[in-house]
Amino acid sequence: MGGNLLSVSHLARRGAEMRFKGEGCSILDRHADVMCLGQLRNNLYLMDMDVETEEHAKIAVIPYFPSEGDEIPDAALAAYAKSSDADLTTWHRRLAHLNADTVKLMVSKNMVNGMEIIRGTSLITPCEPCIKGKQTRAEIKKSTETRADITLGCIFSDICGKIKESYEGYEYFVTWVDNKSH
Numbered sequence: 001m002g003g004n005l006l007s008v009s010h011l012a013r014r015g016a017e018m019r020f021k022g023e024g025c026s027i028l029d030r031h032a033d034v035m036c037l038g039q040l041r042n043n044l045y046l047m048d049m050d051v052e053t054e055e056h057a058k059i060a061v062i063p064y065f066p067s068e069g070d071e072i073p074d075a076a077l078a079a080y081a082k083s084s085d086a087d088l089t090t091w092h093r094r095l096a097h098l099n100a101d102t103v104k105l106m107v108s109k110n111m112v113n114g115m116e117i118i119r120g121t122s123l124i125t126p127c128e129p130c131i132k133g134k135q136t137r138a139e140i141k142k143s144t145e146t147r148a149d150i151t152l153g154c155i156f157s158d159i160c161g162k163i164k165e166s167y168e169g170y171e172y173f174v175t176w177v178d179n180k181s182h
Contacts, residue, residue: 006047020045083114089124091117097130147179154179 006027008018015030023040025047038047086094091103100123107117148154156179161172 083116085116085118087119087124088117088121089127091115092123092127097127097133149180151178151180 011018011027016035017028017032019026019028025038025040025045026034027036027038027047029035036047036049038045040046088100088103092098092100095103104117104121106112107115156177157174159172159174163171163173165171
């Protein structure tokens, strides 16, 4: 994502106050001091702030699922994983079936921090979703070389509608064509 999302309910539980007026937004702390200002753009309030990032991820550890009205614990466990490694097939799937050569190029040019390919540099088996996505359907012919042997042996039907009401009040019409006699 190009940015982070803020949870209004989470901020409210922590004592913050949000004020929305016109196309502006402000977040106030427990002492009514302005913490952050934002402007409405494309139905989202964009906040003017910088987010501090760390070298490691924070994973919430909650011993129980809180019920309504319970205090939510702030405990977190730091997972010090600075890189992620997987085989090429896994990266191919994680990256929305991106071409395998492009995935290898991303790793070789360090385009993604901490991305590593392990156990081989080619796809193990042909990727079924990729094969299905590249398939085309057969052309539907406008005419046929064969015809029914007997009258009413094969009938084609089509329905047309809803159309502008006819003089008699009809809005649909149906056609039937016999394949032998037309």
